[in-house]
Amino acid sequence: MHQMSAASIRVTYLIRVAAADVRARSEALLLEQAVELPRAAVRNHWVAEHILGCVETIAAVSEGIHRVTIAHPVATAAADPAQLLNVLFGNSSLQPDLLLEDVELPDAAFDWLPGPRAGIGGLRALAGVPGGPLLATALKPMGLDPAGLAELCATFARAGVDVIKDDHGLADHPFCPFEARVEACLRAVEHAARETGRRALYVPNLIGTPERIGRQLEFARRAGARAVLISPMLVGLPLLHQLASESAGLPIIAHPALGGVLRAAEPVLFGKLFRWYGADAVIFPHSGGRFSYGADTCRALAAALRAGHPRARPAFPVPAGGIRVERIVELLDFYGPDCILLVGGSLYQAGNALFERTRSLVEQVARLASAGRTA
Amino acid sequence: MHQMSAASIRVTYLIRVAAADVRARSEALLLEQAVELPRAAVRNHWVAEHILGCVETIAAVSEGIHRVTIAHPVATAAADPAQLLNVLFGNSSLQPDLLLEDVELPDAAFDWLPGPRAGIGGLRALAGVPGGPLLATALKPMGLDPAGLAELCATFARAGVDVIKDDHGLADHPFCPFEARVEACLRAVEHAARETGRRALYVPNLIGTPERIGRQLEFARRAGARAVLISPMLVGLPLLHQLASESAGLPIIAHPALGGVLRAAEPVLFGKLFRWYGADAVIFPHSGGRFSYGADTCRALAAALRAGHPRARPAFPVPAGGIRVERIVELLDFYGPDCILLVGGSLYQAGNALFERTRSLVEQVARLASAGRTA
Numbered sequence: 103m104h105q106m107s108a109a110s111i112r113v114t115y116l117i118r119v120a121a122a123d124v125r126a127r128s129e130a131l132l133l134e135q136a137v138e139l140p141r142a143a144v145r146n147h148w149v150a151e152h153i154l155g156c157v158e159t160i161a162a163v164s165e166g167i168h169r170v171t172i173a174h175p176v177a178t179a180a181a182d183p184a185q186l187l188n189v190l191f192g193n194s195s196l197q198p199d200l201l202l203e204d205v206e207l208p209d210a211a212f213d214w215l216p217g218p219r220a221g222i223g224g225l226r227a228l229a230g231v232p233g234g235p236l237l238a239t240a241l242k243p244m245g246l247d248p249a250g251l252a253e254l255c256a257t258f259a260r261a262g263v264d265v266i267k268d269d270h271g272l273a274d275h276p277f278c279p280f281e282a283r284v285e286a287c288l289r290a291v292e293h294a295a296r297e298t299g300r301r302a303l304y305v306p307n308l309i310g311t312p313e314r315i316g317r318q319l320e321f322a323r324r325a326g327a328r329a330v331l332i333s334p335m336l337v338g339l340p341l342l343h344q345l346a347s348e349s350a351g352l353p354i355i356a357h358p359a360l361g362g363v364l365r366a367a368e369p370v371l372f373g374k375l376f377r378w379y380g381a382d383a384v385i386f387p388h389s390g391g392r393f394s395y396g397a398d399t400c401r402a403l404a405a406a407l408r409a410g411h412p413r414a415r416p417a418f419p420v421p422a423g424g425i426r427v428e429r430i431v432e433l434l435d436f437y438g439p440d441c442i443l444l445v446g447g448s449l450y451q452a453g454n455a456l457f458e459r460t461r462s463l464v465e466q467v468a469r470l471a472s473a474g475r476t477a
Numbered sequence: 478m479h480q481m482s483a484a485s486i487r488v489t490y491l492i493r494v495a496a497a498d499v500r501a502r503s504e505a506l507l508l509e510q511a512v513e514l515p516r517a518a519v520r521n522h523w524v525a526e527h528i529l530g531c532v533e534t535i536a537a538v539s540e541g542i543h544r545v546t547i548a549h550p551v552a553t554a555a556a557d558p559a560q561l562l563n564v565l566f567g568n569s570s571l572q573p574d575l576l577l578e579d580v581e582l583p584d585a586a587f588d589w590l591p592g593p594r595a596g597i598g599g600l601r602a603l604a605g606v607p608g609g610p611l612l613a614t615a616l617k618p619m620g621l622d623p624a625g626l627a628e629l630c631a632t633f634a635r636a637g638v639d640v641i642k643d644d645h646g647l648a649d650h651p652f653c654p655f656e657a658r659v660e661a662c663l664r665a666v667e668h669a670a671r672e673t674g675r676r677a678l679y680v681p682n683l684i685g686t687p688e689r690i691g692r693q694l695e696f697a698r699r700a701g702a703r704a705v706l707i708s709p710m711l712v713g714l715p716l717l718h719q720l721a722s723e724s725a726g727l728p729i730i731a732h733p734a735l736g737g738v739l740r741a742a743e744p745v746l747f748g749k750l751f752r753w754y755g756a757d758a759v760i761f762p763h764s765g766g767r768f769s770y771g772a773d774t775c776r777a778l779a780a781a782l783r784a785g786h787p788r789a790r791p792a793f794p795v796p797a798g799g800i801r802v803e804r805i806v807e808l809l810d811f812y813g814p815d816c817i818l819l820v821g822g823s824l825y826q827a828g829n830a831l832f833e834r835t836r837s838l839v840e841q842v843a844r845l846a847s848a849g850r851t852a
Contacts, residue, residue: 134767137618138644143825149620152652178619180648184684184711188646188734192711195737196768196798243512244553245524269513271563273555277527309559311719312687336559336567338713344686359567392509393571423571450518 110155110173111211113190114204117168124168128157131200132172134193153178169203176207181214183343183379191366202366205374212413216346218382220329220353221415222408222440225382228328228353229264229303234471235434236442237464238265238420239449241287247278252286254456259294259302261460262468265442266291267331268307270357280306280318281325288326305355307331312341319345319352329353329382335360339379346380355420356381368399373406377417383442387423388433397436404437418442427463434470443467485530485548486586488565489579492543499543503532506575507547509568528553544578551582556589558718558754578742580749587788591721593757595704595728596790597783597815600757603703603728604639604678609846610809611817612839613640613795614824616662622653627661629831634669634677636835637843640817641666642706643682645732655681655693656700663701680730682706687716694720694727704728704757710735714754721755730795731756743774748781752792758817762798763808772811779812793817802838809845818842 113135119127129141136154137144144150155174163169179186191202207215220228229236239258241251251272258266266287274280284306295301308318308330315337322330330352334342336359345351356376368386376384384407387393389400404419421433422444433443445463452459488510494502504516511529512519519525530549538544554561566577582590595603604611614633616626626647633641641662649655659681670676683693683705690712697705705727709717711734720726731751743761751759759782762768764775779794796808797819808818820838827834 130767136646137620138615138646139618139822139825143822143828144618145828146618146621146625149618153618153620177650177652178646180650182648182685182689184686184708185646185648187711188648188684188708191737192645192708192734195735196733196762197737198769240513243514243519243521243524243528245512245528246521250521270567271511271513271553271560273557273560273563275552275555277552309563310557311559311715311722312713313719314557333559333563333567336562336713337715338687338711340686340712341716344688347686358571359563360570362569362571362573387571392505393568394573447514447518450514453518453520 109176109208109210111176111179111186111189111208112158112171112173112206113202114169114171115194116163116201116203117170118166118199119168120166121162121168124160124170128160128170128172131170131194132157135172135189136174136178138193176211179211183215184340187339202370204367205370207378209412215378215414216343216380217378217411217414218353218380218417219346219351220382222418223415225329225353225418230300231264234439235437235467236264236418237467238267238442238444239263239460240267240269240444240446241272242269242446242450244269244271244275245277248282248286251278251283252290255287255304256290256294257457258460259291260297261457262298262300262464263302263460265303265305267305267355270307270309270331270333270359272307273309274314274318281321284322284325284327303329305329305331309333309337312338312344315341315345323350323352327352329355331355331357333357333359334376334379334381339375342376342379342381353382354380355383355385357385358387368395369402369406373403377407377414381417383418383420385420385422385444388421388425390429391424393423400436404441408440416440420444422446424448427459430463430466431470439471484551484583484585486551486554486561486564486583487533487546487548487581488577489544489546490569491538491576491578492545493541493574494543495541496537496543499535499545503535503545503547506545506569507532510547510564511549511553513568551586554586558590559715562714576742577745580745582753584787590753590789591718591755592753592789593728593755593792594721594726595757597793598790600704600728600793605675606639609814610812610842611639611793612842613642613817613819614638614835615642615644615819615821616647617644617821617825619644619646619650620652623657623661626653626658627665630662630679631665631669632832633835634666635672636832637673637675637839638677638835640678640680642680642730645682645684645706645708645734647682648684649689649693656696659697659700659702678704680704680706684708684712687713687719690716690720698725698727702727704730706730706732708732708734709751709754709756714750717751717754717756728757729755730758730760732760733762743770744777744781748778752782752789756792758793758795760795760797760819763796763800765804766799768798775811779816783815791815795819797821799823802834805838805841806845814846
């Protein structure tokens, strides 16, 4: 095992394999992800020297579990977001004895990876919240018409919520067409702003084929939307890259739908890849809600989103997934001020008292934030 | 639990849950995938009646494992391929206590799902093989230049391989640009056809953002390619849908890269969804190779691809993943004549005898096919 240059893609896997077999398994993994041929069949010297990386480190983690880091020349990724996924976890995703644990990219990869367009600072500017946590909620349920959703949007905006996003299940349904919904919700936010003096950030959900999403983005931008929501695993991570790279694009909040199916550690997929491909904020289930993420996973995920990086802006963690309003203090302790707290169902359960419960949550967050800032 | 109309999306999950809790868990899953709100917070009657489906059946499979079928009104999918994934496995993919086991769609969904453009019959016509199995191989490794790949392509074409596809890791690398590669390989196939009288089907790999793939498809079509390869999980399943729906598109062979799913049964993802979204042939690892799929999984996957359907053409199963030439008889017994056998590394190991080993495999397949046809 030799060390490659700094300009390598470093992929770390946890592999279930006996100590006696780990060397051969690692070599097979290296070949699988690069040339997909036995080493003896790689007959071209240039390929052997410039395409085939190396197994850099092998370490025993516990009985029958090894941590293996493989370095691939960055050229294998072809400056292409889909091909990068291929190198990291294309065929190897089909092999159940391993987990993708970590990925490191050379800075040069950010010549072609966009990273967040706005990031934490840019989204703060859009939402008009220079410091402290932001409060977000979702418009739902699927099935309401544009007027019904706009009414909810108005209520949340008047109550002082910073970010009001569509539920990720709001598509271009005949009973609630995308264009009518976006126009109605933007109008609702404008009206509320005249009353409150603060304009909430309404974030429409884009969903569909790349072509449809392109049309939705264009419409939303012209209508006055200042950020959009997409689910990168539903629509394709390379589309996130494309949208984040377009000069006429908008900041993007990413939703984790369909992202649970991979044998990849959540901080890598949601914390690193989503950010690198251009998400400005990433929604994920906080531990203790309807999903099973542990506190360590959430901490690592948030750290990956906000980690200092020479080329990529930090992105907002957006803990979500059944956060009850009673847990706000705990969450702010856990995430600190650079986060967007996404609270949905717990507000909706207030029924006719939706405005009051939302208003009270807004005030609580403001108090906690101001206490935190002076502390 | 009541029965919904035939026009429902039926999703079957295996859930790890105690008998005492299965009813509540199923209700929570229904709500999660539709309205993402507690039932009490669904205050709109139209939504409750037209959007919220029902838990149709609950059956104990074994101690602590239940099979649960949920029916959603087809309207929830919004005639949208990304939103359909959302309804099937958006948030629920993030919950580790369940496995997506099966999906049934009403025929009406094929008003907007394209299904295979060419299917088994159309690909047979393109390859000029009216009956019996087709033999395929892959051009590799990544790192060869267009001339090097074209030379391999010529060798395989002269030896009589029916389908010659790019390795799925051949991207638009500077050392092997997409356009030069496609032109060189198409020329190689043409030259070989003059010699042999049969034109092999060269299938270039499209990879990148949706925009780049659109340009690649257009170039490949104009250059004379008659089918293309994509990896739907790398590039996004909705893009497969878009490409399969375009009138100027080409038949599509789908590669499973990044599709290694922990919590969805392989026959659903590769057998049903890939076909419904428009793949004409689907590559997957046959049992006994470098991957761990069992024979039952492969059988179910192939059955799903070829199952009779009132609206969608059958698609070719393409067993692959380290098939040794010695296993051809076994594979033909297993899959029968409607399959494409994809053999790569096992041929490449012949080194300088690549033509001879390929030729001998072609002849073996022809003998077996002709024996099968007369049997």
